[in-house]
Structure formats: C-alpha cells, structure tokens
Amino acid sequence: MVTVSRYFNNVWKSFWTTMVGMRITGRYLLQKPITVQYPDERMPIPNRYRGIHYLEQEKCIDCLACARACPIDCIEMDAVRHGKELEWISFTLDYQKCMFCELCVYPCPKDCIHMGTEYAFVTYDRSEFKHDLLSYKGMSRDAKIRMVDADKKKAEKEAAKAAKPAHEEAAESAPEEGAEDAGAE
Numbered sequence: 352m353v354t355v356s357r358y359f360n361n362v363w364k365s366f367w368t369t370m371v372g373m374r375i376t377g378r379y380l381l382q383k384p385i386t387v388q389y390p391d392e393r394m395p396i397p398n399r400y401r402g403i404h405y406l407e408q409e410k411c412i413d414c415l416a417c418a419r420a421c422p423i424d425c426i427e428m429d430a431v432r433h434g435k436e437l438e439w440i441s442f443t444l445d446y447q448k449c450m451f452c453e454l455c456v457y458p459c460p461k462d463c464i465h466m467g468t469e470y471a472f473v474t475y476d477r478s479e480f481k482h483d484l485l486s487y488k489g490m491s492r493d494a495k496i497r498m499v500d501a502d503k504k505k506a507e508k509e510a511a512k513a514a515k516p517a518h519e520e521a522a523e524s525a526p527e528e529g530a531e532d533a534g535a536e
C-alpha cells in the first residue's frame with residue numbers, strides 16, 4: 352500500500368515539477384531572445400573594454416615606455432634605427448602573462464598602443480599566445496621615402512660642406528691679389 356501511494360506521489364511530483372519548469376519556459380517563449388548565436392553574432396562591447404591590444408605602428412617610436420611600465424614584462428620589441436626611421440622586426444605581447452591592466456597604455460608618448468575590443472583568442476598551441484602586434488615588418492613605404500630624402504639632403508649638405516673650403520680660399524685670396532695689383536701700380 353505504501354509503495355502504491357509513493358508511486359502516485361512520484362507521478363504527481365514529476366508532473367508538478369515539469370509544470371513549474373514549463374511555466375518559466377512559457378514566460379520567455381514569446382519574448383525577444385536575449386541570447387546571441389556566437390561566434391556568428393556578438394554582443395556589443397563597451398567602449399572602455401580591455402581586450403587584445405592594437406598598435407598604431409606608424410606612430411610608434413620604439414621608446415620602450417610601454418614595456419617598462421608593464422608590471423610583468425610581457426612586452427618585447429625589436430627594431431633597427433635608420434636615422435629617424437625604424438625598421439621593425441617584432442613587437443610582441445605575451446598573453447600567457449598579460450593581465451589586461453592597461454598600465455602599458457598610459458605612458459605612451461605617441462598614444463599609439465590601445466586596448467582593443469577583440470577578446471576571442473583561442474588556440475591549441477601555447478606559443479601562439481605570444482602575439483605580434485606589428486601590422487607590417489621592416490620599413491613602411493613612407494618611412495623608406497623619408498629615409499631616401501633624408502639621405503639625399505645629407506649628401507647634398509656634405510657636398511656643399513666639402514666644396515666650401517675652395518670657395519673660402521678663393522674669397523680669401525681675392526683681396527690679396529687685389530692688394531698686389533694695387534702695389535704694382
């Protein structure tokens with residue numbers, strides 16, 4: 352008898368708990384969905400979100416201020432200087448260490464390193480967490496043009512400098528010749 356009553360009790364509980372669940376489902380059934388079909392759709396990101404960094408490479412002057420400000424040394428950069436122009440080799444950020452604190456952003460004198468809105472960084476290989484922020488390696492086209500112009504100007508300056516003593520000698524010797532002529536008269 353006890354077993355029969357427990358059986359019906361269980362049936363009733365199953366029915367009741369299903370109804371409770373379905374009542375919540377029914378409440379949201381006709382409402383606009385609040386979920387998005389990630390990764391095809393994404394929720395809007397707040398403006399001040401601290402995601403994966405991005406670098407405005409053209410503005411960067413390789414001053415290392417961001418790397419020095421990082422409390423866990425996860426920024427490394429390498430570039431060769433050609434006068435004022437930079438030939439970029441690497442600018443890496445290790446996302447195995449980065450804690451997205453934004454302390455590297457504030458000291459930048461050129462305001463060229465930023466926290467972006469990208470957050471999806473999934474990989475099977477740990478080495479890929481060392482992310483290169485460069486958008487190009489080597490020198491930009493504009494930098495090459497500026498470097499060629501600067502070299503040209505420098506060469507012209509040096510040529511002018513080399514030619515100057517001859518002019519000066521001529522200028523210095525001219526009054527002496529004039530004085531000799533005057534003495535002869």
Ligand code: SF4
Pocket residue numbers: 420421422423424425426444448449450451452453454455456
């Ligand atoms: S966000 Fe913080 S931890 Fe990450 S690179 Fe910048 S300073 Fe370093």
Ligand code: SF4
Pocket residue numbers: 410411412413414415416417418458459460461462463464
């Ligand atoms: S602080 Fe700014 S300008 Fe200096 S190396 Fe970092 S990103 Fe480049």
